[in-house]
Amino acid sequence: MARFRTWVGIALAGALSVSLAGCSSTGGKRAEDARKAASAEGRAAVNTPRWTFAMVTHSGDGDTFWDIVQSGAEQAAVKDNINFLYSHDDEAQQQAQLVNAAIDKKVDGIIVTLAKPDAMRSALARAHKAGIPVITVNSGSEESKEFGALTHVGQDETIAGEAVGQELNERGRKQAICVLHEQGNVGHEQRCDGVEKTFDGKVQRLYVNGTSMPDVQSAIEAKLQTDKSVDAV
Template identity: 30%
Template sequence: MKTFKYSRQAFLKTLLVSALVVTGSLAAAQSKFALISHAPDSDSWWNTIKNSVKQAGEDYGVRVDYRNPPNGDLADMARLIEQAAAQGYDGVIVTIADFNVLQGAIKKLTDKKIPVITINSGTPEQSEKLGAVMHVGQPEYAAGKGAGERAKADGIKSFLCVNHYATNPASFERCRGFAEAIGADFKKSTIDSGDDPTGIEAKVSAYLRQNPGTQAVLTLGPTSAHPTLKALEKGGQKGKLWMATFDLSDEISKGIKDGSVKFAIDQQPYLQGYIPVAVLATMKATNSTDLTKVAAAVKANSKSTARFNEYGLVPAYGARHIGSGPGFVTKDNIAKVEKYAGQYR
Protein backbone atom coordinates (compact mmCIF):
# COMPACT_ATOMS: atom_id res chain seq x y z
CA MET A 1 0.00 0.00 0.00
CA LYS A 2 2.76 2.43 0.87
CA THR A 3 4.52 1.76 -2.41
CA PHE A 4 1.29 2.23 -4.36
CA LYS A 5 0.43 5.41 -2.47
CA TYR A 6 3.85 6.95 -3.17
CA SER A 7 3.68 5.99 -6.86
CA ARG A 8 0.21 7.47 -7.15
CA GLN A 9 1.37 10.76 -5.59
CA ALA A 10 4.38 10.86 -7.88
CA PHE A 11 2.15 10.17 -10.84
CA LEU A 12 -0.28 12.95 -9.90
CA LYS A 13 2.60 15.38 -9.34
CA THR A 14 4.07 14.52 -12.75
CA LEU A 15 0.66 14.90 -14.34
CA LEU A 16 0.20 18.32 -12.75
CA VAL A 17 3.62 19.54 -13.91
CA SER A 18 2.92 18.23 -17.42
CA ALA A 19 -0.42 20.04 -17.46
CA LEU A 20 1.26 23.30 -16.46
CA VAL A 21 3.88 22.90 -19.16
CA VAL A 22 1.26 22.17 -21.80
CA THR A 23 -0.90 25.08 -20.63
CA GLY A 24 2.10 27.39 -20.72
CA SER A 25 3.08 26.15 -24.17
CA LEU A 26 -0.44 26.71 -25.47
CA ALA A 27 -0.51 30.21 -23.99
CA ALA A 28 2.76 31.04 -25.70
CA ALA A 29 1.67 29.45 -28.97
CA GLN A 30 -1.40 31.69 -29.06
CA SER A 31 0.74 34.79 -28.55
CA LYS A 32 1.32 37.41 -31.21
CA PHE A 33 4.08 40.00 -30.85
CA ALA A 34 5.35 42.87 -32.98
CA LEU A 35 8.79 44.41 -33.34
CA ILE A 36 8.63 47.98 -34.63
CA SER A 37 11.92 49.60 -35.59
CA HIS A 38 12.88 53.04 -36.89
CA ALA A 39 15.02 51.62 -39.69
CA PRO A 40 14.27 52.35 -43.35
CA ASP A 41 14.06 49.46 -45.81
CA SER A 42 17.50 50.40 -47.15
CA ASP A 43 19.30 49.66 -43.85
CA SER A 44 20.65 46.12 -44.25
CA TRP A 45 22.02 46.07 -40.69
CA TRP A 46 18.54 45.20 -39.44
CA ASN A 47 18.55 41.89 -41.32
CA THR A 48 20.27 40.32 -38.32
CA ILE A 49 17.43 41.40 -36.03
CA LYS A 50 14.87 40.13 -38.54
CA ASN A 51 16.65 36.77 -38.49
CA SER A 52 16.70 36.73 -34.69
CA VAL A 53 12.99 37.42 -34.19
CA LYS A 54 12.13 34.76 -36.76
CA GLN A 55 14.29 32.21 -34.93
CA ALA A 56 13.01 33.23 -31.49
CA GLY A 57 9.44 32.90 -32.75
CA GLU A 58 10.16 29.35 -33.89
CA ASP A 59 12.04 28.43 -30.70
CA TYR A 60 9.27 29.73 -28.43
CA GLY A 61 6.29 28.86 -30.61
CA VAL A 62 5.00 32.42 -31.07
CA ARG A 63 4.23 34.73 -33.98
CA VAL A 64 6.38 37.85 -34.41
CA ASP A 65 5.61 40.57 -36.96
CA TYR A 66 8.41 42.93 -38.01
CA ARG A 67 7.26 46.45 -38.87
CA ASN A 68 9.21 49.56 -39.91
CA PRO A 69 8.67 52.89 -41.71
CA PRO A 70 9.94 52.29 -45.29
CA ASN A 71 11.74 55.66 -45.43
CA GLY A 72 12.68 55.85 -41.75
CA ASP A 73 10.12 58.58 -41.02
CA LEU A 74 9.47 58.68 -37.26
CA ALA A 75 5.92 59.97 -37.69
CA ASP A 76 5.22 56.81 -39.71
CA MET A 77 6.85 54.77 -36.96
CA ALA A 78 4.54 56.36 -34.37
CA ARG A 79 1.55 55.41 -36.52
CA LEU A 80 2.78 51.81 -36.70
CA ILE A 81 2.95 51.72 -32.89
CA GLU A 82 -0.59 53.12 -32.64
CA GLN A 83 -1.78 50.47 -35.11
CA ALA A 84 -0.15 47.77 -32.99
CA ALA A 85 -2.07 49.04 -29.95
CA ALA A 86 -5.31 48.87 -31.93
CA GLN A 87 -4.56 45.39 -33.28
CA GLY A 88 -4.27 43.88 -29.81
CA TYR A 89 -0.79 42.39 -29.82
CA ASP A 90 0.24 40.43 -26.72
CA GLY A 91 3.48 42.36 -26.55
CA VAL A 92 5.35 44.98 -28.58
CA ILE A 93 9.10 45.50 -29.00
CA VAL A 94 10.03 49.02 -30.05
CA THR A 95 13.09 51.23 -30.51
CA ILE A 96 13.27 54.61 -28.77
CA ALA A 97 14.37 56.46 -31.90
CA ASP A 98 13.06 59.74 -30.47
CA PHE A 99 11.57 59.80 -26.98
CA ASN A 100 9.47 62.93 -27.58
CA VAL A 101 8.06 61.79 -30.91
CA LEU A 102 7.18 58.25 -29.79
CA GLN A 103 6.11 58.55 -26.17
CA GLY A 104 2.47 59.33 -27.02
CA ALA A 105 2.17 56.31 -29.29
CA ILE A 106 3.89 54.00 -26.79
CA LYS A 107 1.50 55.24 -24.06
CA LYS A 108 -1.36 53.81 -26.11
CA LEU A 109 0.26 50.40 -25.68
CA THR A 110 0.85 50.69 -21.95
CA ASP A 111 -2.63 52.14 -21.39
CA LYS A 112 -3.98 48.89 -22.81
CA LYS A 113 -1.67 46.87 -20.52
CA ILE A 114 0.26 45.58 -23.53
CA PRO A 115 3.81 44.69 -22.35
CA VAL A 116 6.47 46.80 -24.07
CA ILE A 117 10.17 46.04 -24.36
CA THR A 118 12.43 48.73 -25.78
CA ILE A 119 15.54 47.87 -27.76
CA ASN A 120 18.50 49.29 -29.63
CA SER A 121 18.26 53.07 -29.32
CA GLY A 122 17.37 55.10 -26.26
CA THR A 123 18.36 54.49 -22.65
CA PRO A 124 17.17 52.30 -19.77
CA GLU A 125 16.03 55.49 -18.01
CA GLN A 126 13.87 56.48 -20.99
CA SER A 127 12.56 52.93 -21.18
CA GLU A 128 11.41 53.08 -17.57
CA LYS A 129 9.75 56.47 -18.11
CA LEU A 130 7.80 54.93 -20.99
CA GLY A 131 6.55 52.16 -18.71
CA ALA A 132 8.42 49.43 -20.58
CA VAL A 133 9.20 46.05 -19.05
CA MET A 134 12.92 46.37 -19.83
CA HIS A 135 15.46 47.72 -22.28
CA VAL A 136 17.75 45.50 -24.36
CA GLY A 137 20.57 47.32 -26.10
CA GLN A 138 23.94 48.95 -26.08
CA PRO A 139 24.54 52.13 -24.06
CA GLU A 140 25.28 54.51 -26.93
CA TYR A 141 27.36 57.13 -25.11
CA ALA A 142 29.41 54.47 -23.31
CA ALA A 143 30.05 52.67 -26.59
CA GLY A 144 31.23 55.85 -28.29
CA LYS A 145 33.40 56.74 -25.32
CA GLY A 146 34.94 53.28 -25.24
CA ALA A 147 35.86 53.63 -28.91
CA GLY A 148 37.26 57.10 -28.24
CA GLU A 149 39.42 55.83 -25.40
CA ARG A 150 41.00 53.34 -27.80
CA ALA A 151 41.58 56.14 -30.30
CA LYS A 152 43.11 58.34 -27.61
CA ALA A 153 45.55 55.55 -26.77
CA ASP A 154 46.61 55.68 -30.43
CA GLY A 155 47.28 59.42 -30.18
CA ILE A 156 44.09 60.62 -31.90
CA LYS A 157 42.99 64.17 -31.05
CA SER A 158 40.66 65.07 -33.93
CA PHE A 159 38.04 63.11 -35.89
CA LEU A 160 35.05 63.12 -38.19
CA CYS A 161 31.85 61.34 -37.09
CA VAL A 162 29.75 60.27 -40.09
CA ASN A 163 26.14 60.01 -38.94
CA HIS A 164 23.90 58.40 -41.54
CA TYR A 165 20.80 58.31 -39.36
CA ALA A 166 20.66 61.71 -37.74
CA THR A 167 16.85 61.36 -37.68
CA ASN A 168 17.49 59.27 -34.54
CA PRO A 169 18.71 61.73 -31.88
CA ALA A 170 20.24 58.93 -29.80
CA SER A 171 22.72 58.28 -32.60
CA PHE A 172 24.60 61.47 -31.73
CA GLU A 173 25.47 60.00 -28.33
CA ARG A 174 27.96 57.74 -30.10
CA CYS A 175 29.71 60.73 -31.65
CA ARG A 176 29.58 62.70 -28.40
CA GLY A 177 31.11 59.89 -26.36
CA PHE A 178 33.98 59.54 -28.83
CA ALA A 179 34.57 63.29 -28.96
CA GLU A 180 34.67 63.69 -25.20
CA ALA A 181 37.07 60.77 -24.83
CA ILE A 182 39.66 62.39 -27.12
CA GLY A 183 38.90 65.99 -26.13
CA ALA A 184 37.44 67.09 -29.49
CA ASP A 185 34.55 69.44 -30.27
CA PHE A 186 31.57 67.13 -30.74
CA LYS A 187 29.43 69.40 -32.95
CA LYS A 188 32.25 70.55 -35.24
CA SER A 189 33.36 66.95 -35.68
CA THR A 190 29.97 65.52 -36.70
CA ILE A 191 28.15 65.60 -40.04
CA ASP A 192 24.62 64.54 -40.98
CA SER A 193 25.57 62.50 -44.02
CA GLY A 194 22.14 61.18 -44.98
CA ASP A 195 21.85 57.56 -46.09
CA ASP A 196 22.50 57.86 -49.82
CA PRO A 197 25.87 56.16 -50.58
CA THR A 198 26.91 58.68 -53.24
CA GLY A 199 26.00 61.58 -50.99
CA ILE A 200 27.89 60.12 -48.03
CA GLU A 201 31.03 59.60 -50.10
CA ALA A 202 30.88 63.19 -51.39
CA LYS A 203 30.30 64.71 -47.94
CA VAL A 204 33.14 62.75 -46.34
CA SER A 205 35.53 63.75 -49.12
CA ALA A 206 34.50 67.39 -48.84
CA TYR A 207 34.93 67.46 -45.04
CA LEU A 208 38.39 65.94 -45.22
CA ARG A 209 39.46 68.44 -47.90
CA GLN A 210 38.20 71.32 -45.79
CA ASN A 211 39.70 69.90 -42.59
CA PRO A 212 43.07 68.42 -43.65
CA GLY A 213 44.22 68.01 -40.03
CA THR A 214 41.54 65.37 -39.30
CA GLN A 215 43.24 62.30 -37.84
CA ALA A 216 40.39 59.81 -37.64
CA VAL A 217 36.96 58.85 -38.93
CA LEU A 218 34.17 57.16 -37.01
CA THR A 219 31.17 55.81 -38.92
CA LEU A 220 27.95 54.63 -37.30
CA GLY A 221 27.33 51.48 -39.33
CA PRO A 222 27.71 49.80 -42.72
CA THR A 223 25.48 52.40 -44.42
CA SER A 224 28.07 55.11 -43.75
CA ALA A 225 31.17 52.90 -43.45
CA HIS A 226 31.07 51.52 -47.00
CA PRO A 227 30.94 54.91 -48.81
CA THR A 228 33.51 56.32 -46.36
CA LEU A 229 35.95 53.55 -47.25
CA LYS A 230 35.44 54.45 -50.91
CA ALA A 231 36.08 58.12 -50.18
CA LEU A 232 39.28 57.29 -48.31
CA GLU A 233 40.45 55.00 -51.08
CA LYS A 234 39.88 57.64 -53.76
CA GLY A 235 41.64 60.22 -51.62
CA GLY A 236 44.63 57.97 -51.02
CA GLN A 237 43.87 57.85 -47.28
CA LYS A 238 42.57 54.32 -46.88
CA GLY A 239 44.76 52.49 -44.39
CA LYS A 240 46.53 55.76 -43.51
CA LEU A 241 43.72 57.66 -41.77
CA TRP A 242 42.62 56.03 -38.49
CA MET A 243 39.11 54.62 -38.94
CA ALA A 244 36.64 52.69 -36.78
CA THR A 245 32.97 51.91 -37.16
CA PHE A 246 29.91 50.63 -35.41
CA ASP A 247 28.47 47.27 -36.49
CA LEU A 248 29.64 44.64 -38.93
CA SER A 249 29.37 43.63 -42.57
CA ASP A 250 31.49 41.63 -45.00
CA GLU A 251 33.17 44.80 -46.22
CA ILE A 252 33.91 46.00 -42.70
CA SER A 253 35.33 42.58 -41.79
CA LYS A 254 37.62 42.83 -44.80
CA GLY A 255 38.74 46.29 -43.64
CA ILE A 256 39.57 44.96 -40.17
CA LYS A 257 41.69 42.20 -41.67
CA ASP A 258 43.59 44.47 -44.06
CA GLY A 259 44.09 47.16 -41.42
CA SER A 260 42.02 49.94 -42.99
CA VAL A 261 39.48 49.63 -40.14
CA LYS A 262 40.90 49.52 -36.61
CA PHE A 263 37.86 47.81 -35.10
CA ALA A 264 34.09 47.46 -35.27
CA ILE A 265 31.91 48.16 -32.26
CA ASP A 266 29.57 45.20 -32.05
CA GLN A 267 26.29 45.67 -30.20
CA GLN A 268 25.28 42.04 -30.82
CA PRO A 269 22.02 42.95 -32.60
CA TYR A 270 20.87 39.34 -32.66
CA LEU A 271 20.28 39.62 -28.91
CA GLN A 272 18.17 42.75 -29.39
CA GLY A 273 15.62 40.76 -31.35
CA TYR A 274 15.86 37.32 -29.78
CA ILE A 275 15.86 38.20 -26.07
CA PRO A 276 12.74 40.45 -26.10
CA VAL A 277 10.74 37.74 -27.91
CA ALA A 278 12.01 35.14 -25.44
CA VAL A 279 11.12 37.35 -22.47
CA LEU A 280 7.63 38.21 -23.74
CA ALA A 281 6.90 34.57 -24.61
CA THR A 282 8.10 33.41 -21.20
CA MET A 283 6.04 36.07 -19.40
CA LYS A 284 2.97 34.97 -21.34
CA ALA A 285 3.54 31.26 -20.86
CA THR A 286 4.22 31.52 -17.12
CA ASN A 287 1.84 34.40 -16.46
CA SER A 288 4.66 36.03 -14.52
CA THR A 289 5.99 39.58 -14.37
CA ASP A 290 8.87 38.68 -12.07
CA LEU A 291 11.76 39.74 -14.31
CA THR A 292 14.34 37.90 -12.22
CA LYS A 293 12.53 34.60 -12.72
CA VAL A 294 11.69 35.32 -16.35
CA ALA A 295 15.31 36.24 -17.21
CA ALA A 296 16.52 33.14 -15.37
CA ALA A 297 14.14 30.99 -17.42
CA VAL A 298 15.39 32.52 -20.68
CA LYS A 299 18.98 32.08 -19.54
CA ALA A 300 18.33 28.42 -18.70
CA ASN A 301 16.35 27.65 -21.85
CA SER A 302 18.27 25.05 -23.84
CA LYS A 303 17.37 26.54 -27.23
CA SER A 304 18.36 30.08 -26.20
CA THR A 305 21.61 28.85 -24.71
CA ALA A 306 22.41 26.86 -27.83
CA ARG A 307 21.82 29.89 -30.08
CA PHE A 308 24.00 32.21 -28.01
CA ASN A 309 26.81 29.68 -27.67
CA GLU A 310 26.78 28.87 -31.37
CA TYR A 311 27.03 32.51 -32.44
CA GLY A 312 29.43 33.55 -29.67
CA LEU A 313 26.96 35.99 -28.12
CA VAL A 314 27.15 37.13 -24.50
CA PRO A 315 24.18 39.02 -23.05
CA ALA A 316 24.75 41.08 -19.91
CA TYR A 317 21.86 40.21 -17.60
CA GLY A 318 21.08 42.99 -15.14
CA ALA A 319 18.57 43.39 -12.35
CA ARG A 320 16.01 44.61 -14.91
CA HIS A 321 17.62 45.57 -18.19
CA ILE A 322 19.80 43.42 -20.45
CA GLY A 323 22.89 44.76 -22.21
CA SER A 324 23.79 43.58 -25.69
CA GLY A 325 27.09 45.45 -26.00
CA PRO A 326 29.46 47.04 -26.67
CA GLY A 327 31.97 44.51 -27.84
CA PHE A 328 34.99 45.28 -30.01
CA VAL A 329 35.82 43.22 -33.08
CA THR A 330 39.50 43.44 -33.99
CA LYS A 331 42.04 41.44 -35.96
CA ASP A 332 42.42 39.23 -32.90
CA ASN A 333 38.84 37.95 -32.88
CA ILE A 334 37.51 38.69 -36.37
CA ALA A 335 37.85 35.07 -37.49
CA LYS A 336 35.46 33.97 -34.76
CA VAL A 337 32.70 36.41 -35.64
CA GLU A 338 32.93 36.93 -39.40
CA LYS A 339 31.40 33.53 -40.08
CA TYR A 340 28.09 34.91 -38.85
CA ALA A 341 28.43 38.58 -39.87
CA GLY A 342 25.28 39.93 -41.49
CA GLN A 343 23.19 36.99 -40.31
CA TYR A 344 23.69 36.48 -36.60
CA ARG A 345 26.37 39.08 -35.69
Protein backbone atom coordinates (compact mmCIF):
# COMPACT_ATOMS: atom_id res chain seq x y z
CA MET A 1 0.00 0.00 0.00
CA ALA A 2 2.75 2.43 1.00
CA ARG A 3 4.83 1.59 -2.04
CA PHE A 4 1.84 2.17 -4.31
CA ARG A 5 1.37 5.65 -2.82
CA THR A 6 5.05 6.40 -3.35
CA TRP A 7 5.01 5.22 -6.93
CA VAL A 8 2.09 7.45 -7.89
CA GLY A 9 3.90 10.47 -6.48
CA ILE A 10 7.04 9.59 -8.42
CA ALA A 11 5.07 9.05 -11.62
CA LEU A 12 3.45 12.46 -11.46
CA ALA A 13 6.72 14.11 -10.50
CA GLY A 14 8.23 12.45 -13.55
CA ALA A 15 5.48 13.85 -15.72
CA LEU A 16 6.14 17.32 -14.36
CA SER A 17 9.87 17.02 -14.99
CA VAL A 18 9.22 16.02 -18.59
CA SER A 19 7.00 19.06 -19.14
CA LEU A 20 9.59 21.36 -17.60
CA ALA A 21 12.50 19.94 -19.61
CA GLY A 22 11.77 22.24 -22.54
CA CYS A 23 11.91 25.33 -20.30
CA SER A 24 15.68 25.19 -19.94
CA SER A 25 18.26 25.32 -22.70
CA THR A 26 20.85 23.50 -20.59
CA GLY A 27 19.98 21.75 -17.32
CA GLY A 28 16.49 20.63 -18.33
CA LYS A 29 17.70 19.22 -21.65
CA ARG A 30 20.59 17.39 -20.02
CA ALA A 31 18.35 15.91 -17.35
CA GLU A 32 15.89 14.75 -20.00
CA ASP A 33 18.67 13.15 -22.09
CA ALA A 34 19.95 11.32 -19.02
CA ARG A 35 16.45 10.11 -18.19
CA LYS A 36 15.91 8.80 -21.71
CA ALA A 37 19.24 6.98 -21.62
CA ALA A 38 18.33 5.28 -18.35
CA SER A 39 14.93 4.26 -19.69
CA ALA A 40 16.50 2.93 -22.88
CA GLU A 41 18.50 0.45 -20.84
CA GLY A 42 15.23 -1.03 -19.64
CA ARG A 43 16.60 -1.68 -16.17
CA ALA A 44 14.78 -1.00 -12.93
CA ALA A 45 16.51 0.84 -10.12
CA VAL A 46 14.96 -1.47 -7.53
CA ASN A 47 14.89 -5.22 -6.94
CA THR A 48 11.27 -5.76 -5.92
CA PRO A 49 8.33 -7.89 -7.05
CA ARG A 50 7.07 -6.78 -10.45
CA TRP A 51 3.68 -5.24 -9.74
CA THR A 52 1.14 -4.20 -12.35
CA PHE A 53 -0.49 -0.76 -12.09
CA ALA A 54 -3.14 0.61 -14.43
CA MET A 55 -3.76 4.29 -15.11
CA VAL A 56 -7.13 5.15 -16.68
CA THR A 57 -7.77 8.78 -17.59
CA HIS A 58 -10.57 10.76 -19.19
CA SER A 59 -8.28 12.01 -21.95
CA GLY A 60 -9.51 12.29 -25.50
CA ASP A 61 -7.32 11.51 -28.49
CA GLY A 62 -4.80 14.23 -29.21
CA ASP A 63 -4.71 15.72 -25.70
CA THR A 64 -1.04 16.67 -25.30
CA PHE A 65 -1.37 17.26 -21.55
CA TRP A 66 -2.15 13.60 -20.93
CA ASP A 67 0.55 12.50 -23.38
CA ILE A 68 3.04 14.16 -21.02
CA VAL A 69 1.52 12.52 -17.94
CA GLN A 70 1.63 9.11 -19.63
CA SER A 71 5.27 9.61 -20.61
CA GLY A 72 6.28 10.53 -17.06
CA ALA A 73 4.42 7.56 -15.59
CA GLU A 74 6.05 5.17 -18.06
CA GLN A 75 9.52 6.45 -17.16
CA ALA A 76 8.79 6.01 -13.45
CA ALA A 77 7.46 2.50 -14.13
CA VAL A 78 10.72 1.46 -15.77
CA LYS A 79 12.72 2.78 -12.85
CA ASP A 80 10.54 1.12 -10.20
CA ASN A 81 10.13 -2.27 -11.90
CA ILE A 82 6.43 -1.74 -12.58
CA ASN A 83 4.36 -3.25 -15.37
CA PHE A 84 2.42 -0.12 -16.38
CA LEU A 85 -0.87 -0.22 -18.28
CA TYR A 86 -2.27 3.06 -19.63
CA SER A 87 -5.68 3.55 -21.21
CA HIS A 88 -8.02 6.49 -21.74
CA ASP A 89 -11.39 7.54 -23.10
CA ASP A 90 -13.19 10.87 -22.96
CA GLU A 91 -16.56 9.11 -22.76
CA ALA A 92 -17.34 8.45 -19.11
CA GLN A 93 -18.99 5.07 -19.61
CA GLN A 94 -16.08 3.88 -21.72
CA GLN A 95 -13.61 5.06 -19.09
CA ALA A 96 -15.53 3.06 -16.47
CA GLN A 97 -15.33 -0.01 -18.70
CA LEU A 98 -11.56 0.44 -18.93
CA VAL A 99 -11.37 0.48 -15.12
CA ASN A 100 -13.43 -2.70 -15.01
CA ALA A 101 -11.09 -4.26 -17.56
CA ALA A 102 -8.13 -3.43 -15.31
CA ILE A 103 -9.94 -5.05 -12.37
CA ASP A 104 -10.54 -8.17 -14.46
CA LYS A 105 -6.79 -8.33 -15.11
CA LYS A 106 -6.29 -8.34 -11.32
CA VAL A 107 -3.87 -5.41 -11.36
CA ASP A 108 -2.13 -4.46 -8.12
CA GLY A 109 -3.31 -0.85 -8.17
CA ILE A 110 -5.33 1.64 -10.20
CA ILE A 111 -4.76 5.35 -10.83
CA VAL A 112 -7.86 7.07 -12.20
CA THR A 113 -9.30 10.49 -12.96
CA LEU A 114 -12.81 11.46 -11.88
CA ALA A 115 -13.75 14.12 -14.40
CA LYS A 116 -17.26 12.63 -14.55
CA PRO A 117 -17.48 10.93 -11.16
CA ASP A 118 -21.04 9.61 -11.24
CA ALA A 119 -20.18 7.29 -14.11
CA MET A 120 -17.11 5.99 -12.23
CA ARG A 121 -18.75 5.24 -8.89
CA SER A 122 -19.67 1.58 -9.49
CA ALA A 123 -16.32 0.74 -11.12
CA LEU A 124 -14.39 2.11 -8.15
CA ALA A 125 -16.71 0.29 -5.75
CA ARG A 126 -15.89 -2.91 -7.62
CA ALA A 127 -12.16 -2.21 -7.31
CA HIS A 128 -12.56 -1.64 -3.58
CA LYS A 129 -14.47 -4.91 -3.23
CA ALA A 130 -11.70 -6.70 -5.13
CA GLY A 131 -9.11 -5.30 -2.72
CA ILE A 132 -7.37 -3.24 -5.39
CA PRO A 133 -6.07 0.12 -4.05
CA VAL A 134 -7.11 3.20 -6.00
CA ILE A 135 -5.61 6.67 -6.15
CA THR A 136 -7.43 9.48 -7.95
CA VAL A 137 -5.54 12.19 -9.81
CA ASN A 138 -6.21 15.52 -11.51
CA SER A 139 -9.99 15.72 -11.15
CA GLY A 140 -12.48 14.53 -8.56
CA SER A 141 -10.88 15.76 -5.35
CA GLU A 142 -14.27 16.20 -3.69
CA GLU A 143 -15.44 12.68 -4.59
CA SER A 144 -12.15 10.80 -4.06
CA LYS A 145 -12.58 9.86 -0.41
CA GLU A 146 -16.27 9.07 -0.83
CA PHE A 147 -15.41 6.65 -3.63
CA GLY A 148 -12.92 4.78 -1.43
CA ALA A 149 -9.66 6.05 -2.92
CA LEU A 150 -6.52 6.05 -0.77
CA THR A 151 -5.81 9.67 -1.60
CA HIS A 152 -6.12 12.30 -4.32
CA VAL A 153 -3.20 13.90 -6.14
CA GLY A 154 -4.31 17.30 -7.39
CA GLN A 155 -5.74 20.64 -6.35
CA ASP A 156 -9.05 21.74 -4.89
CA GLU A 157 -10.73 23.13 -7.99
CA THR A 158 -13.10 25.48 -6.15
CA ILE A 159 -10.27 27.08 -4.17
CA ALA A 160 -8.28 27.49 -7.39
CA GLY A 161 -11.22 29.28 -8.98
CA GLU A 162 -11.70 31.51 -5.94
CA ALA A 163 -8.06 32.59 -6.22
CA VAL A 164 -8.66 33.56 -9.85
CA GLY A 165 -11.68 35.64 -8.89
CA GLN A 166 -9.69 37.48 -6.24
CA GLU A 167 -6.90 38.17 -8.72
CA LEU A 168 -9.38 39.56 -11.25
CA ASN A 169 -10.78 41.90 -8.58
CA GLU A 170 -7.29 43.18 -7.77
CA ARG A 171 -6.74 43.89 -11.45
CA GLY A 172 -10.01 45.80 -11.74
CA ARG A 173 -11.61 43.43 -14.27
CA LYS A 174 -15.38 43.47 -14.82
CA GLN A 175 -16.28 40.89 -17.49
CA ALA A 176 -14.59 37.47 -17.59
CA ILE A 177 -14.87 34.37 -19.76
CA CYS A 178 -14.27 31.04 -18.02
CA VAL A 179 -13.15 28.60 -20.72
CA LEU A 180 -14.02 24.91 -20.21
CA HIS A 181 -12.21 22.60 -22.61
CA GLU A 182 -14.04 19.35 -21.67
CA GLN A 183 -17.83 19.14 -21.67
CA GLY A 184 -19.11 17.60 -18.44
CA ASN A 185 -15.82 17.76 -16.51
CA VAL A 186 -16.83 18.51 -12.91
CA GLY A 187 -13.39 19.94 -12.14
CA HIS A 188 -13.83 22.63 -14.78
CA GLU A 189 -17.30 23.50 -13.53
CA GLN A 190 -15.97 23.74 -9.96
CA ARG A 191 -13.23 26.14 -11.06
CA CYS A 192 -15.74 28.42 -12.75
CA ASP A 193 -17.99 28.18 -9.67
CA GLY A 194 -15.04 29.33 -7.58
CA VAL A 195 -14.43 32.32 -9.84
CA GLU A 196 -18.08 33.34 -9.59
CA LYS A 197 -17.95 33.04 -5.81
CA THR A 198 -15.24 35.67 -5.34
CA PHE A 199 -15.28 37.75 -8.53
CA ASP A 200 -17.20 41.03 -8.21
CA GLY A 201 -17.77 41.18 -11.96
CA LYS A 202 -19.67 38.97 -14.41
CA VAL A 203 -18.52 35.49 -15.50
CA GLN A 204 -19.56 33.82 -18.75
CA ARG A 205 -18.78 30.16 -19.44
CA LEU A 206 -17.42 29.18 -22.84
CA TYR A 207 -17.29 25.50 -23.78
CA VAL A 208 -14.67 24.48 -26.35
CA ASN A 209 -13.12 21.32 -27.75
CA GLY A 210 -9.78 21.07 -25.96
CA THR A 211 -8.39 18.38 -28.26
CA SER A 212 -8.36 20.83 -31.19
CA MET A 213 -6.41 24.01 -30.50
CA PRO A 214 -7.55 25.70 -33.75
CA ASP A 215 -11.16 25.21 -32.60
CA VAL A 216 -10.30 26.61 -29.16
CA GLN A 217 -8.66 29.66 -30.69
CA SER A 218 -11.51 30.35 -33.11
CA ALA A 219 -14.16 29.97 -30.38
CA ILE A 220 -12.40 32.41 -28.06
CA GLU A 221 -11.72 34.87 -30.88
CA ALA A 222 -15.37 34.76 -31.95
CA LYS A 223 -16.52 35.45 -28.40
CA LEU A 224 -14.13 38.39 -28.00
CA GLN A 225 -15.20 39.86 -31.33
CA THR A 226 -18.92 39.69 -30.48
CA ASP A 227 -18.64 40.89 -26.89
CA LYS A 228 -16.31 43.88 -26.53
CA SER A 229 -17.04 44.15 -22.81
CA VAL A 230 -14.94 41.05 -22.00
CA ASP A 231 -11.69 42.10 -20.31
CA ALA A 232 -10.42 38.78 -18.95
CA VAL A 233 -10.21 35.15 -20.09
